Amino acid sequence: MSLEQxxxxxAGEGGYHTYRIPVLAVTSTGRILAFCEGRRDSRSDSGQIxxxxxxxxxxxxxxxxxxxxxxxxxxTSGNPCPVVDRTTGRILLPFxxxxxxxxxxMICEGxxxxxxxxxxxxxxGLTWSVPxxxxxxxxxxxxxxYATGPCHGIQLTSGRLVxxxxxxxxxYHDRQRDxxxxxxxISDDGGDSWRIGGVVEEGTNECAVAExxxxxxxxxxxxxxxxxxxAAARSRDGGDSFEARFWVxxxxxxxxxxxxxxxxxxxxxxxxxxxxxPSSQQARERLTIRRSEDGGQTWPTARCLxxxxxxxxxxxxxxxxxxxxxxxxxxxxAYETLTLARFDEVWLEGE
Numbered sequence: 001m002s003l004e005q006x007x008x009x010x011a012g013e014g015g016y017h018t019y020r021i022p023v024l025a026v027t028s029t030g031r032i033l034a035f036c037e038g039r040r041d042s043r044s045d046s047g048q049i050x051x052x053x054x055x056x057x058x059x060x061x062x063x064x065x066x067x068x069x070x071x072x073x074x075x076t077s078g079n080p081c082p083v084v085d086r087t088t089g090r091i092l093l094p095f096x097x098x099x100x101x102x103x104x105x106m107i108c109e110g111x112x113x114x115x116x117x118x119x120x121x122x123x124x125g126l127t128w129s130v131p132x133x134x135x136x137x138x139x140x141x142x143x144x145x146y147a148t149g150p151c152h153g154i155q156l157t158s159g160r161l162v163x164x165x166x167x168x169x170x171x172y173h174d175r176q177r178d179x180x181x182x183x184x185x186i187s188d189d190g191g192d193s194w195r196i197g198g199v200v201e202e203g204t205n206e207c208a209v210a211e212x213x214x215x216x217x218x219x220x221x222x223x224x225x226x227x228x229x230x231a232a233a234r235s236r237d238g239g240d241s242f243e244a245r246f247w248v249x250x251x252x253x254x255x256x257x258x259x260x261x262x263x264x265x266x267x268x269x270x271x272x273x274x275x276x277x278p279s280s281q282q283a284r285e286r287l288t289i290r291r292s293e294d295g296g297q298t299w300p301t302a303r304c305l306x307x308x309x310x311x312x313x314x315x316x317x318x319x320x321x322x323x324x325x326x327x328x329x330x331x332x333x334a335y336e337t338l339t340l341a342r343f344d345e346v347w348l349e350g351e
Contacts, residue, residue, distance in 0.1 A: 002347045005305075008034055008054060008326065009338040014066055018043040019052070021150045022326035022338045023314045025082040028089040030319035032056040033125050034326055035069070035080040035093075036338055043335055046103035049076040051095060055125050059318045060342050069093065069128050070119060074100045077117075081149030083161050085190050091121045092191040093128070094138075094148040094163050108144045108168055108175040115139075116146060120191065137194040138185045144170040144178070148185075151208045151259045151314045157215060157268055161187040162197065162239045164207045164219065182207035182221040184239045198242040200233045208260035209239070211269040212295040220248065220260050220275065220296065228253055228281040232296060250290065250299035252281050259325070261315040263291075271295035276313040276325050279304070284311040284334050287327050289348060303348050305341050309334040323348075 009019035016038040023035040033055050040048040051070040054063045070077045070093075079096045095117055102112025116138045117131040139146050145168035153163035163185045168178050182204035184197040200207070203225030210218050217235040219242065225231070230251035233242040251258065258277030264270045271294055279288035279302070287310035291301040305325060311334040313327035323343050330336025 002344065004342045006340055007337045008063060008340050009036055009052075011336050014038070016040055018335050019338050020328060020335055021078060021080065021312055022328060023080050023082065023149060023151055024316035024324055024326050025084055025091065025152050026316050026318060027084055027091060027124050028086055029124055030057075031124050032060050032316065032318060032324065033082065033091070034063070034338075034340065035082060037078045037080070038068075044103075045078075046076055046098075047100050048074065049078050049100075051077050051080050051093075053125060059320050059322050060324050060340060067125075070095060070117075070131055072097065076100055079147045079150045081151065081153050081163050081165075083153030083155060083163055085161065086155055087159060088190060089122070089124075090190065091125055092161065093119050093121075094134070094153070094185070095119075095131075096146060096148055104145055105175055108170070108173065108178060110144060110170055110173045114144070114146050116148065118191065134194050138165075138196060139167070140196065142170055143167040144173065145175075147206065150206065150257060150312065152261075152316070154209060154211060156211050156238060158238060159188070160238055161191060162209055162217070164209045166205045166207060179203070180205045180224055182219060184209060184219070186239055197239040198235055200231070200242050201245040204231050204245065206257045208258060210260050210262045210273055213269055213271045215269065218260075218273070218296045220251070220258060221245075222253075222255065222257055223247075224255065228255060230258060230277070248296075251275065251277060252279055253277050254280055254282065254284050256284055257312045259314045261317060263317060274315050274323060275299065276305075276315055276327065278310050278334075283309070285309055287313060287325075287329065289323075289325060289343070291348060301348060303350060306339075311335070
């Protein structure tokens with residue numbers, strides 16, 4: 001197979017100005033789910049935004065029509081972060097909401113709300129429950145801005161559900177001065193109830209998490225400290241807390257979101273990981289896939305998927321061991337399409 005790429009969402013089509021925030025999940029039956037935000041009127045992070053979904057039952061070769069998963073008039077519904085419960089097959093989808101005319105700047109100033117919601121599907125993504133609010137369980141009252149994902153959550157070997165998130169603490173109520181943190185939210189009852197887990201040191205932001213062979217967690221974070229490189233941390237208690245943050249020199253970036261997934265096998269979690277981000281310190285460009293064989297300590301294997309403008313992404317491994325990367329890309333700007341790349345390790349190794 002080597003490398004195949006196709007556009008799943010194209011700006012201006014289907015009644016939406018722009019599609020952003022690509023997210024992937026693989027259900028217990030092997031169905032591939034591709035989520036995104038459908039931004040109706042502009043490319044902006046605010047305004048009327050819906051959560052959309054397409055699915056594939058053949059390893060990502062062909063895709064269904066677009067399904068609207070969550071929409072609310074005059075509201076931004078964004079930051080989808082699905083997690084699949086292997087025990088029940090239920091797909092849980094945490095996401096966030098704010099007023100269409102209450103953007104991030106107002107939220108950080110304490111002048112507009114930002115809330116956390118959950119919907120779920122018990123039929124492989126065909127239908128979704130009425131969203132219920134889980135803000136009180138998942139957001140500290142001192143936090144202003146809040147985001148689930150944007151990428152996928154994971155289920156640990158223990159059965160615990162872990163969803164990567166980030167937040168801003170309302171110290172000055174100033175977006176430029178208030179501290180950002182990565183954190184996770186946790187459910188030990190299949191998504192019925194949630195609580196706040198570990199919080200990573202200040203300066204971290206959008207993040208992705210994976211379970212390693214020793215059952216520790218590795219979290220990789222967008223970073224507002226250091227010189228345009230990613231940050232990471234580890235948890236030895238299932239995400240209840242995180243150890244000291246460290247820098248990932250192998251992951252240069254222009255300050256952007258990145259994605260992470262495990263290359264685990266039938267024996268459970270392992271130390272082989274894939275990571276994707278725009279690997280440039282100059283601009284959102286050069287969307288690159290990297291592989292680690294030692295739980296994120298080193299990343300010796302890397303190959304660029306696309307040299308041009310590119311930004312957010314997510315990764316998944318199909319039931320047939322095909323690697324998928326859904327990412328933002330375009331000719332003149334990164335937000336012209338959401339493109340799906342299908343590749344194998346032969347391509348990644350450059351053979």
